Amino acid sequence: MGAMNYRHAFHAGNFADVVKHLALISILSHLKKKEAxxxxxDTHAGRGVYDLGSEEARRGGEAEAGIGRIAGIADGPETLQTYLRLAEGPRYPGSPLIAARLIRPQDRLVxxxxxxxxxxxxxxxxSPFRRARTVEGDGYARLPALLPPPERRGLxxxxxxxxxxxxFGQAARAVAAALERFATGIVMIWFPIKSAPAAAAFAGEVLxxxxxxxxxxxxxxxxxxETKQGGARTGRLAAAGLLVVNPPYGFAADMRQALDIVAPRLDGTARLDWLAGAE
Ligand SMILES: C[S@@+](CC[C@H](N)C(=O)[O-])C[C@H]1O[C@@H](n2cnc3c(N)ncnc32)[C@H](O)[C@@H]1O
Structure with missing residues:
Protein backbone atom coordinates (compact mmCIF):
# COMPACT_ATOMS: atom_id res chain seq x y z
CA MET A 1 0.00 0.00 0.00
CA GLY A 2 1.24 3.47 -0.82
CA ALA A 3 1.07 6.56 1.35
CA MET A 4 -2.35 7.55 2.63
CA ASN A 5 -2.94 10.78 0.78
CA TYR A 6 -6.69 10.59 0.31
CA ARG A 7 -8.64 12.96 2.56
CA HIS A 8 -12.37 12.71 2.34
CA ALA A 9 -12.78 16.29 3.66
CA PHE A 10 -12.30 17.55 0.06
CA HIS A 11 -15.15 15.39 -1.23
CA ALA A 12 -17.62 15.22 1.66
CA GLY A 13 -21.18 15.94 0.56
CA ASN A 14 -20.43 15.56 -3.16
CA PHE A 15 -22.83 13.78 -5.53
CA ALA A 16 -21.22 10.42 -4.79
CA ASP A 17 -21.63 10.90 -1.03
CA VAL A 18 -25.26 11.92 -1.53
CA VAL A 19 -26.08 8.72 -3.40
CA LYS A 20 -24.02 6.48 -1.11
CA HIS A 21 -25.60 7.94 2.01
CA LEU A 22 -29.13 7.68 0.59
CA ALA A 23 -28.44 4.00 -0.12
CA LEU A 24 -27.07 3.48 3.39
CA ILE A 25 -30.19 5.05 4.92
CA SER A 26 -32.48 2.97 2.71
CA ILE A 27 -30.72 -0.28 3.69
CA LEU A 28 -30.83 0.58 7.40
CA SER A 29 -34.52 1.40 7.25
CA HIS A 30 -35.20 -1.95 5.57
CA LEU A 31 -33.15 -3.78 8.21
CA LYS A 32 -35.15 -2.00 10.92
CA LYS A 33 -38.41 -3.49 9.65
CA LYS A 34 -37.57 -6.60 11.70
CA GLU A 35 -37.23 -6.44 15.47
CA ALA A 36 -34.07 -8.58 15.55
CA ASP A 42 -18.03 0.23 7.95
CA THR A 43 -14.55 -0.82 6.74
CA HIS A 44 -13.41 2.64 5.52
CA ALA A 45 -15.29 4.90 7.86
CA GLY A 46 -13.54 8.27 7.58
CA ARG A 47 -13.84 10.97 10.26
CA GLY A 48 -17.58 10.74 10.75
CA VAL A 49 -18.19 14.46 10.42
CA TYR A 50 -17.07 17.13 7.95
CA ASP A 51 -17.26 20.89 8.28
CA LEU A 52 -18.64 22.05 4.94
CA GLY A 53 -17.48 25.59 5.70
CA SER A 54 -13.83 24.51 5.91
CA GLU A 55 -11.22 25.45 3.33
CA GLU A 56 -10.89 21.80 2.22
CA ALA A 57 -14.61 21.37 1.71
CA ARG A 58 -15.04 24.66 -0.14
CA ARG A 59 -12.02 24.45 -2.43
CA GLY A 60 -13.38 22.13 -5.10
CA GLY A 61 -17.02 23.17 -4.67
CA GLU A 62 -18.00 19.52 -4.48
CA ALA A 63 -20.46 19.79 -1.58
CA GLU A 64 -22.03 22.81 -3.19
CA ALA A 65 -22.68 20.74 -6.33
CA GLY A 66 -23.90 17.81 -4.20
CA ILE A 67 -25.79 18.22 -0.93
CA GLY A 68 -25.97 21.96 -1.66
CA ARG A 69 -28.30 21.31 -4.57
CA ILE A 70 -30.77 19.09 -2.78
CA ALA A 71 -30.93 20.62 0.70
CA GLY A 72 -34.42 21.89 1.39
CA ILE A 73 -36.37 19.56 -0.90
CA ALA A 74 -39.64 19.33 0.96
CA ASP A 75 -41.21 16.30 -0.68
CA GLY A 76 -39.95 12.91 -1.71
CA PRO A 77 -39.70 9.54 -0.04
CA GLU A 78 -38.86 8.90 3.60
CA THR A 79 -35.25 7.92 2.73
CA LEU A 80 -34.62 11.33 1.18
CA GLN A 81 -36.29 13.19 4.03
CA THR A 82 -34.26 11.25 6.62
CA TYR A 83 -31.05 12.05 4.72
CA LEU A 84 -31.85 15.75 4.47
CA ARG A 85 -32.69 15.90 8.16
CA LEU A 86 -29.37 14.24 9.09
CA ALA A 87 -27.37 16.40 6.66
CA GLU A 88 -28.93 19.69 7.75
CA GLY A 89 -26.44 22.37 8.71
CA PRO A 90 -22.74 22.90 8.05
CA ARG A 91 -21.60 19.70 9.79
CA TYR A 92 -22.01 16.98 7.19
CA PRO A 93 -22.31 13.45 8.62
CA GLY A 94 -20.20 10.66 7.18
CA SER A 95 -21.40 7.09 6.90
CA PRO A 96 -20.50 6.02 10.47
CA LEU A 97 -22.31 8.98 12.04
CA ILE A 98 -25.36 8.36 9.85
CA ALA A 99 -25.39 4.71 10.93
CA ALA A 100 -24.79 5.56 14.60
CA ARG A 101 -27.74 7.94 14.56
CA LEU A 102 -30.10 5.47 12.87
CA ILE A 103 -29.39 2.18 14.61
CA ARG A 104 -31.51 0.98 17.55
CA PRO A 105 -30.41 -0.26 21.00
CA GLN A 106 -30.41 -3.85 19.72
CA ASP A 107 -28.18 -2.98 16.72
CA ARG A 108 -24.42 -2.41 16.55
CA LEU A 109 -21.88 -0.47 14.51
CA VAL A 110 -18.19 -1.21 14.04
CA SER A 127 -18.28 8.45 21.70
CA PRO A 128 -21.86 9.49 22.61
CA PHE A 129 -23.25 6.41 20.85
CA ARG A 130 -23.22 3.37 23.11
CA ARG A 131 -23.84 0.94 20.23
CA ALA A 132 -20.99 2.24 18.06
CA ARG A 133 -17.34 1.16 18.27
CA THR A 134 -14.37 2.76 16.49
CA VAL A 135 -11.43 0.62 15.42
CA GLU A 136 -8.20 2.21 14.19
CA GLY A 137 -6.76 -0.15 11.63
CA ASP A 138 -6.93 -1.69 8.18
CA GLY A 139 -10.54 -2.36 7.23
CA TYR A 140 -9.65 -5.14 4.81
CA ALA A 141 -7.56 -6.96 7.40
CA ARG A 142 -10.08 -6.49 10.23
CA LEU A 143 -13.21 -7.47 8.34
CA PRO A 144 -12.94 -11.30 8.27
CA ALA A 145 -12.74 -11.60 12.07
CA LEU A 146 -16.00 -9.62 12.39
CA LEU A 147 -17.96 -12.01 10.18
CA PRO A 148 -20.40 -13.55 10.44
CA PRO A 149 -21.80 -11.20 13.05
CA PRO A 150 -23.46 -13.04 15.94
CA GLU A 151 -26.71 -11.29 14.94
CA ARG A 152 -26.55 -13.06 11.54
CA ARG A 153 -28.08 -9.96 9.98
CA GLY A 154 -26.41 -6.87 8.79
CA LEU A 155 -24.55 -4.68 6.38
CA PHE A 168 -10.21 -2.48 -7.21
CA GLY A 169 -8.89 -6.02 -6.91
CA GLN A 170 -8.44 -5.70 -3.17
CA ALA A 171 -11.98 -4.38 -2.77
CA ALA A 172 -13.45 -7.18 -4.90
CA ARG A 173 -11.56 -9.79 -2.87
CA ALA A 174 -12.91 -8.22 0.33
CA VAL A 175 -16.46 -8.73 -0.95
CA ALA A 176 -15.70 -12.35 -1.80
CA ALA A 177 -14.14 -12.93 1.65
CA ALA A 178 -17.15 -11.31 3.33
CA LEU A 179 -19.62 -13.47 1.40
CA GLU A 180 -17.67 -16.61 2.17
CA ARG A 181 -18.25 -16.01 5.88
CA PHE A 182 -21.60 -14.25 5.71
CA ALA A 183 -23.39 -15.39 2.55
CA THR A 184 -26.73 -13.80 3.51
CA GLY A 185 -25.19 -10.47 4.48
CA ILE A 186 -25.80 -7.24 2.66
CA VAL A 187 -22.57 -5.86 1.20
CA MET A 188 -22.44 -2.40 -0.31
CA ILE A 189 -19.34 -1.30 -2.10
CA TRP A 190 -18.68 2.12 -3.57
CA PHE A 191 -16.50 2.63 -6.65
CA PRO A 192 -15.46 5.54 -8.86
CA ILE A 193 -16.17 5.26 -12.58
CA LYS A 194 -13.28 6.73 -14.51
CA SER A 195 -13.44 4.13 -17.25
CA ALA A 196 -16.54 2.08 -18.14
CA PRO A 197 -14.57 -1.10 -18.94
CA ALA A 198 -12.66 -0.91 -15.64
CA ALA A 199 -15.95 -0.52 -13.76
CA ALA A 200 -17.48 -3.44 -15.66
CA ALA A 201 -14.44 -5.59 -14.91
CA PHE A 202 -14.74 -4.72 -11.23
CA ALA A 203 -18.45 -5.61 -11.20
CA GLY A 204 -17.52 -8.88 -12.93
CA GLU A 205 -14.98 -9.68 -10.22
CA VAL A 206 -17.56 -9.08 -7.50
CA LEU A 207 -20.07 -11.26 -9.37
CA GLU A 226 -16.58 18.45 -18.32
CA THR A 227 -16.36 21.96 -16.93
CA LYS A 228 -13.09 23.47 -18.04
CA GLN A 229 -11.19 25.92 -15.92
CA GLY A 230 -8.67 27.94 -17.85
CA GLY A 231 -8.67 25.25 -20.50
CA ALA A 232 -7.82 22.44 -18.09
CA ARG A 233 -10.19 19.72 -16.93
CA THR A 234 -11.23 20.20 -13.31
CA GLY A 235 -10.37 16.58 -12.67
CA ARG A 236 -13.49 16.18 -10.62
CA LEU A 237 -15.05 12.74 -10.54
CA ALA A 238 -17.90 12.50 -13.08
CA ALA A 239 -19.46 9.16 -12.29
CA ALA A 240 -19.60 6.69 -9.47
CA GLY A 241 -21.33 3.46 -8.69
CA LEU A 242 -22.51 1.23 -5.91
CA LEU A 243 -22.68 -2.52 -5.96
CA VAL A 244 -25.16 -3.87 -3.48
CA VAL A 245 -25.00 -7.59 -2.86
CA ASN A 246 -28.12 -9.11 -1.28
CA PRO A 247 -30.03 -5.82 -1.25
CA PRO A 248 -33.09 -5.91 0.98
CA TYR A 249 -36.43 -6.35 -0.75
CA GLY A 250 -37.73 -2.93 -1.79
CA PHE A 251 -34.31 -1.22 -1.80
CA ALA A 252 -34.19 -0.84 -5.59
CA ALA A 253 -37.65 0.73 -5.75
CA ASP A 254 -36.84 3.04 -2.86
CA MET A 255 -33.63 4.23 -4.53
CA ARG A 256 -35.39 4.72 -7.85
CA GLN A 257 -37.92 6.95 -6.16
CA ALA A 258 -35.28 8.99 -4.34
CA LEU A 259 -33.02 9.29 -7.39
CA ASP A 260 -35.90 10.39 -9.63
CA ILE A 261 -35.93 13.53 -7.51
CA VAL A 262 -32.24 13.82 -6.65
CA ALA A 263 -30.45 13.01 -9.94
CA PRO A 264 -31.92 15.91 -11.97
CA ARG A 265 -31.00 18.33 -9.17
CA LEU A 266 -27.41 17.07 -9.38
CA ASP A 267 -27.49 17.61 -13.13
CA GLY A 268 -27.06 13.92 -13.47
CA THR A 269 -28.59 10.65 -14.48
CA ALA A 270 -28.97 7.47 -12.49
CA ARG A 271 -29.43 3.88 -13.52
CA LEU A 272 -30.06 0.68 -11.66
CA ASP A 273 -29.27 -2.75 -13.09
CA TRP A 274 -29.68 -6.19 -11.58
CA LEU A 275 -26.44 -8.06 -12.20
CA ALA A 276 -27.64 -11.20 -10.45
CA GLY A 277 -31.16 -12.19 -9.42
CA ALA A 278 -33.95 -9.60 -9.31
CA GLU A 279 -37.10 -8.84 -7.39
C1 LIG B 1 -14.08 7.56 0.92
S1 LIG B 1 -13.43 7.79 2.54
C2 LIG B 1 -14.70 7.16 3.58
C3 LIG B 1 -15.96 7.95 3.67
C4 LIG B 1 -17.01 7.38 4.59
N1 LIG B 1 -17.27 5.97 4.32
C5 LIG B 1 -18.29 8.15 4.45
O1 LIG B 1 -19.15 7.76 3.66
O2 LIG B 1 -18.45 9.14 5.16
C6 LIG B 1 -12.22 6.52 2.65
C7 LIG B 1 -11.51 6.44 4.02
O3 LIG B 1 -10.77 5.22 4.09
C8 LIG B 1 -9.59 5.45 4.85
N2 LIG B 1 -8.69 4.32 4.53
C9 LIG B 1 -7.81 4.19 3.52
N3 LIG B 1 -7.30 2.94 3.50
C10 LIG B 1 -7.90 2.26 4.52
C11 LIG B 1 -7.84 0.91 4.98
N4 LIG B 1 -7.03 0.01 4.41
N5 LIG B 1 -8.60 0.55 6.03
C12 LIG B 1 -9.43 1.45 6.62
N6 LIG B 1 -9.54 2.74 6.23
C13 LIG B 1 -8.79 3.13 5.18
C14 LIG B 1 -9.17 6.83 4.43
O4 LIG B 1 -8.33 7.42 5.41
C15 LIG B 1 -10.52 7.53 4.29
O5 LIG B 1 -10.89 8.16 5.51
Whole structure:
Protein backbone atom coordinates (compact mmCIF):
# COMPACT_ATOMS: atom_id res chain seq x y z
CA MET A 1 0.00 0.00 0.00
CA GLY A 2 1.24 3.47 -0.82
CA ALA A 3 1.07 6.56 1.35
CA MET A 4 -2.35 7.55 2.63
CA ASN A 5 -2.94 10.78 0.78
CA TYR A 6 -6.69 10.59 0.31
CA ARG A 7 -8.64 12.96 2.56
CA HIS A 8 -12.37 12.71 2.34
CA ALA A 9 -12.78 16.29 3.66
CA PHE A 10 -12.30 17.55 0.06
CA HIS A 11 -15.15 15.39 -1.23
CA ALA A 12 -17.62 15.22 1.66
CA GLY A 13 -21.18 15.94 0.56
CA ASN A 14 -20.43 15.56 -3.16
CA PHE A 15 -22.83 13.78 -5.53
CA ALA A 16 -21.22 10.42 -4.79
CA ASP A 17 -21.63 10.90 -1.03
CA VAL A 18 -25.26 11.92 -1.53
CA VAL A 19 -26.08 8.72 -3.40
CA LYS A 20 -24.02 6.48 -1.11
CA HIS A 21 -25.60 7.94 2.01
CA LEU A 22 -29.13 7.68 0.59
CA ALA A 23 -28.44 4.00 -0.12
CA LEU A 24 -27.07 3.48 3.39
CA ILE A 25 -30.19 5.05 4.92
CA SER A 26 -32.48 2.97 2.71
CA ILE A 27 -30.72 -0.28 3.69
CA LEU A 28 -30.83 0.58 7.40
CA SER A 29 -34.52 1.40 7.25
CA HIS A 30 -35.20 -1.95 5.57
CA LEU A 31 -33.15 -3.78 8.21
CA LYS A 32 -35.15 -2.00 10.92
CA LYS A 33 -38.41 -3.49 9.65
CA LYS A 34 -37.57 -6.60 11.70
CA GLU A 35 -37.23 -6.44 15.47
CA ALA A 36 -34.07 -8.58 15.55
CA UNK A 37 -30.84 -6.67 15.97
CA UNK A 38 -28.27 -6.32 13.19
CA UNK A 39 -24.63 -5.32 12.78
CA UNK A 40 -23.13 -2.66 10.52
CA UNK A 41 -19.44 -2.87 9.65
CA ASP A 42 -18.03 0.23 7.95
CA THR A 43 -14.55 -0.82 6.74
CA HIS A 44 -13.41 2.64 5.52
CA ALA A 45 -15.29 4.90 7.86
CA GLY A 46 -13.54 8.27 7.58
CA ARG A 47 -13.84 10.97 10.26
CA GLY A 48 -17.58 10.74 10.75
CA VAL A 49 -18.19 14.46 10.42
CA TYR A 50 -17.07 17.13 7.95
CA ASP A 51 -17.26 20.89 8.28
CA LEU A 52 -18.64 22.05 4.94
CA GLY A 53 -17.48 25.59 5.70
CA SER A 54 -13.83 24.51 5.91
CA GLU A 55 -11.22 25.45 3.33
CA GLU A 56 -10.89 21.80 2.22
CA ALA A 57 -14.61 21.37 1.71
CA ARG A 58 -15.04 24.66 -0.14
CA ARG A 59 -12.02 24.45 -2.43
CA GLY A 60 -13.38 22.13 -5.10
CA GLY A 61 -17.02 23.17 -4.67
CA GLU A 62 -18.00 19.52 -4.48
CA ALA A 63 -20.46 19.79 -1.58
CA GLU A 64 -22.03 22.81 -3.19
CA ALA A 65 -22.68 20.74 -6.33
CA GLY A 66 -23.90 17.81 -4.20
CA ILE A 67 -25.79 18.22 -0.93
CA GLY A 68 -25.97 21.96 -1.66
CA ARG A 69 -28.30 21.31 -4.57
CA ILE A 70 -30.77 19.09 -2.78
CA ALA A 71 -30.93 20.62 0.70
CA GLY A 72 -34.42 21.89 1.39
CA ILE A 73 -36.37 19.56 -0.90
CA ALA A 74 -39.64 19.33 0.96
CA ASP A 75 -41.21 16.30 -0.68
CA GLY A 76 -39.95 12.91 -1.71
CA PRO A 77 -39.70 9.54 -0.04
CA GLU A 78 -38.86 8.90 3.60
CA THR A 79 -35.25 7.92 2.73
CA LEU A 80 -34.62 11.33 1.18
CA GLN A 81 -36.29 13.19 4.03
CA THR A 82 -34.26 11.25 6.62
CA TYR A 83 -31.05 12.05 4.72
CA LEU A 84 -31.85 15.75 4.47
CA ARG A 85 -32.69 15.90 8.16
CA LEU A 86 -29.37 14.24 9.09
CA ALA A 87 -27.37 16.40 6.66
CA GLU A 88 -28.93 19.69 7.75
CA GLY A 89 -26.44 22.37 8.71
CA PRO A 90 -22.74 22.90 8.05
CA ARG A 91 -21.60 19.70 9.79
CA TYR A 92 -22.01 16.98 7.19
CA PRO A 93 -22.31 13.45 8.62
CA GLY A 94 -20.20 10.66 7.18
CA SER A 95 -21.40 7.09 6.90
CA PRO A 96 -20.50 6.02 10.47
CA LEU A 97 -22.31 8.98 12.04
CA ILE A 98 -25.36 8.36 9.85
CA ALA A 99 -25.39 4.71 10.93
CA ALA A 100 -24.79 5.56 14.60
CA ARG A 101 -27.74 7.94 14.56
CA LEU A 102 -30.10 5.47 12.87
CA ILE A 103 -29.39 2.18 14.61
CA ARG A 104 -31.51 0.98 17.55
CA PRO A 105 -30.41 -0.26 21.00
CA GLN A 106 -30.41 -3.85 19.72
CA ASP A 107 -28.18 -2.98 16.72
CA ARG A 108 -24.42 -2.41 16.55
CA LEU A 109 -21.88 -0.47 14.51
CA VAL A 110 -18.19 -1.21 14.04
CA UNK A 111 -16.42 1.61 12.20
CA UNK A 112 -12.86 0.99 11.01
CA UNK A 113 -10.52 3.79 9.91
CA UNK A 114 -6.84 3.51 9.12
CA UNK A 115 -5.70 7.13 9.15
CA UNK A 116 -4.72 7.87 12.77
CA UNK A 117 -6.00 11.49 12.79
CA UNK A 118 -9.29 10.54 11.20
CA UNK A 119 -9.68 7.55 13.53
CA UNK A 120 -9.20 9.87 16.51
CA UNK A 121 -11.82 12.32 15.25
CA UNK A 122 -14.13 9.41 14.52
CA UNK A 123 -13.74 7.94 17.99
CA UNK A 124 -14.65 11.32 19.50
CA UNK A 125 -17.60 11.72 17.12
CA UNK A 126 -18.98 8.29 17.96
CA SER A 127 -18.28 8.45 21.70
CA PRO A 128 -21.86 9.49 22.61
CA PHE A 129 -23.25 6.41 20.85
CA ARG A 130 -23.22 3.37 23.11
CA ARG A 131 -23.84 0.94 20.23
CA ALA A 132 -20.99 2.24 18.06
CA ARG A 133 -17.34 1.16 18.27
CA THR A 134 -14.37 2.76 16.49
CA VAL A 135 -11.43 0.62 15.42
CA GLU A 136 -8.20 2.21 14.19
CA GLY A 137 -6.76 -0.15 11.63
CA ASP A 138 -6.93 -1.69 8.18
CA GLY A 139 -10.54 -2.36 7.23
CA TYR A 140 -9.65 -5.14 4.81
CA ALA A 141 -7.56 -6.96 7.40
CA ARG A 142 -10.08 -6.49 10.23
CA LEU A 143 -13.21 -7.47 8.34
CA PRO A 144 -12.94 -11.30 8.27
CA ALA A 145 -12.74 -11.60 12.07
CA LEU A 146 -16.00 -9.62 12.39
CA LEU A 147 -17.96 -12.01 10.18
CA PRO A 148 -20.40 -13.55 10.44
CA PRO A 149 -21.80 -11.20 13.05
CA PRO A 150 -23.46 -13.04 15.94
CA GLU A 151 -26.71 -11.29 14.94
CA ARG A 152 -26.55 -13.06 11.54
CA ARG A 153 -28.08 -9.96 9.98
CA GLY A 154 -26.41 -6.87 8.79
CA LEU A 155 -24.55 -4.68 6.38
CA UNK A 156 -20.91 -4.45 5.39
CA UNK A 157 -20.07 -1.09 3.80
CA UNK A 158 -16.82 -0.97 1.83
CA UNK A 159 -15.93 2.56 0.78
CA UNK A 160 -12.22 2.71 -0.08
CA UNK A 161 -10.35 5.71 -1.49
CA UNK A 162 -9.01 3.73 -4.49
CA UNK A 163 -5.73 5.61 -4.29
CA UNK A 164 -3.51 2.53 -4.40
CA UNK A 165 -3.04 0.76 -7.71
CA UNK A 166 -4.79 -2.59 -7.45
CA UNK A 167 -7.36 -1.35 -4.94
CA PHE A 168 -10.21 -2.48 -7.21
CA GLY A 169 -8.89 -6.02 -6.91
CA GLN A 170 -8.44 -5.70 -3.17
CA ALA A 171 -11.98 -4.38 -2.77
CA ALA A 172 -13.45 -7.18 -4.90
CA ARG A 173 -11.56 -9.79 -2.87
CA ALA A 174 -12.91 -8.22 0.33
CA VAL A 175 -16.46 -8.73 -0.95
CA ALA A 176 -15.70 -12.35 -1.80
CA ALA A 177 -14.14 -12.93 1.65
CA ALA A 178 -17.15 -11.31 3.33
CA LEU A 179 -19.62 -13.47 1.40
CA GLU A 180 -17.67 -16.61 2.17
CA ARG A 181 -18.25 -16.01 5.88
CA PHE A 182 -21.60 -14.25 5.71
CA ALA A 183 -23.39 -15.39 2.55
CA THR A 184 -26.73 -13.80 3.51
CA GLY A 185 -25.19 -10.47 4.48
CA ILE A 186 -25.80 -7.24 2.66
CA VAL A 187 -22.57 -5.86 1.20
CA MET A 188 -22.44 -2.40 -0.31
CA ILE A 189 -19.34 -1.30 -2.10
CA TRP A 190 -18.68 2.12 -3.57
CA PHE A 191 -16.50 2.63 -6.65
CA PRO A 192 -15.46 5.54 -8.86
CA ILE A 193 -16.17 5.26 -12.58
CA LYS A 194 -13.28 6.73 -14.51
CA SER A 195 -13.44 4.13 -17.25
CA ALA A 196 -16.54 2.08 -18.14
CA PRO A 197 -14.57 -1.10 -18.94
CA ALA A 198 -12.66 -0.91 -15.64
CA ALA A 199 -15.95 -0.52 -13.76
CA ALA A 200 -17.48 -3.44 -15.66
CA ALA A 201 -14.44 -5.59 -14.91
CA PHE A 202 -14.74 -4.72 -11.23
CA ALA A 203 -18.45 -5.61 -11.20
CA GLY A 204 -17.52 -8.88 -12.93
CA GLU A 205 -14.98 -9.68 -10.22
CA VAL A 206 -17.56 -9.08 -7.50
CA LEU A 207 -20.07 -11.26 -9.37
CA UNK A 208 -17.51 -14.05 -9.54
CA UNK A 209 -17.99 -14.40 -5.78
CA UNK A 210 -21.37 -15.86 -6.74
CA UNK A 211 -23.89 -13.65 -4.91
CA UNK A 212 -27.51 -14.67 -5.47
CA UNK A 213 -28.63 -11.08 -5.79
CA UNK A 214 -26.56 -8.09 -6.85
CA UNK A 215 -27.66 -4.65 -7.91
CA UNK A 216 -25.52 -2.02 -9.59
CA UNK A 217 -26.42 1.63 -9.22
CA UNK A 218 -24.60 4.26 -11.30
CA UNK A 219 -24.81 8.01 -11.16
CA UNK A 220 -23.26 10.23 -13.75
CA UNK A 221 -22.93 13.99 -13.51
CA UNK A 222 -21.21 14.59 -16.82
CA UNK A 223 -22.12 18.26 -17.03
CA UNK A 224 -20.10 19.03 -13.88
CA UNK A 225 -17.06 17.03 -14.87
CA GLU A 226 -16.58 18.45 -18.32
CA THR A 227 -16.36 21.96 -16.93
CA LYS A 228 -13.09 23.47 -18.04
CA GLN A 229 -11.19 25.92 -15.92
CA GLY A 230 -8.67 27.94 -17.85
CA GLY A 231 -8.67 25.25 -20.50
CA ALA A 232 -7.82 22.44 -18.09
CA ARG A 233 -10.19 19.72 -16.93
CA THR A 234 -11.23 20.20 -13.31
CA GLY A 235 -10.37 16.58 -12.67
CA ARG A 236 -13.49 16.18 -10.62
CA LEU A 237 -15.05 12.74 -10.54
CA ALA A 238 -17.90 12.50 -13.08
CA ALA A 239 -19.46 9.16 -12.29
CA ALA A 240 -19.60 6.69 -9.47
CA GLY A 241 -21.33 3.46 -8.69
CA LEU A 242 -22.51 1.23 -5.91
CA LEU A 243 -22.68 -2.52 -5.96
CA VAL A 244 -25.16 -3.87 -3.48
CA VAL A 245 -25.00 -7.59 -2.86
CA ASN A 246 -28.12 -9.11 -1.28
CA PRO A 247 -30.03 -5.82 -1.25
CA PRO A 248 -33.09 -5.91 0.98
CA TYR A 249 -36.43 -6.35 -0.75
CA GLY A 250 -37.73 -2.93 -1.79
CA PHE A 251 -34.31 -1.22 -1.80
CA ALA A 252 -34.19 -0.84 -5.59
CA ALA A 253 -37.65 0.73 -5.75
CA ASP A 254 -36.84 3.04 -2.86
CA MET A 255 -33.63 4.23 -4.53
CA ARG A 256 -35.39 4.72 -7.85
CA GLN A 257 -37.92 6.95 -6.16
CA ALA A 258 -35.28 8.99 -4.34
CA LEU A 259 -33.02 9.29 -7.39
CA ASP A 260 -35.90 10.39 -9.63
CA ILE A 261 -35.93 13.53 -7.51
CA VAL A 262 -32.24 13.82 -6.65
CA ALA A 263 -30.45 13.01 -9.94
CA PRO A 264 -31.92 15.91 -11.97
CA ARG A 265 -31.00 18.33 -9.17
CA LEU A 266 -27.41 17.07 -9.38
CA ASP A 267 -27.49 17.61 -13.13
CA GLY A 268 -27.06 13.92 -13.47
CA THR A 269 -28.59 10.65 -14.48
CA ALA A 270 -28.97 7.47 -12.49
CA ARG A 271 -29.43 3.88 -13.52
CA LEU A 272 -30.06 0.68 -11.66
CA ASP A 273 -29.27 -2.75 -13.09
CA TRP A 274 -29.68 -6.19 -11.58
CA LEU A 275 -26.44 -8.06 -12.20
CA ALA A 276 -27.64 -11.20 -10.45
CA GLY A 277 -31.16 -12.19 -9.42
CA ALA A 278 -33.95 -9.60 -9.31
CA GLU A 279 -37.10 -8.84 -7.39
C1 LIG B 1 -14.08 7.56 0.92
S1 LIG B 1 -13.43 7.79 2.54
C2 LIG B 1 -14.70 7.16 3.58
C3 LIG B 1 -15.96 7.95 3.67
C4 LIG B 1 -17.01 7.38 4.59
N1 LIG B 1 -17.27 5.97 4.32
C5 LIG B 1 -18.29 8.15 4.45
O1 LIG B 1 -19.15 7.76 3.66
O2 LIG B 1 -18.45 9.14 5.16
C6 LIG B 1 -12.22 6.52 2.65
C7 LIG B 1 -11.51 6.44 4.02
O3 LIG B 1 -10.77 5.22 4.09
C8 LIG B 1 -9.59 5.45 4.85
N2 LIG B 1 -8.69 4.32 4.53
C9 LIG B 1 -7.81 4.19 3.52
N3 LIG B 1 -7.30 2.94 3.50
C10 LIG B 1 -7.90 2.26 4.52
C11 LIG B 1 -7.84 0.91 4.98
N4 LIG B 1 -7.03 0.01 4.41
N5 LIG B 1 -8.60 0.55 6.03
C12 LIG B 1 -9.43 1.45 6.62
N6 LIG B 1 -9.54 2.74 6.23
C13 LIG B 1 -8.79 3.13 5.18
C14 LIG B 1 -9.17 6.83 4.43
O4 LIG B 1 -8.33 7.42 5.41
C15 LIG B 1 -10.52 7.53 4.29
O5 LIG B 1 -10.89 8.16 5.51
Missing amino acids: GFAVV AIEKHPDDAKTLAATL VLIDPPYEAPGE AAGPRKALRLDVEVAAQA
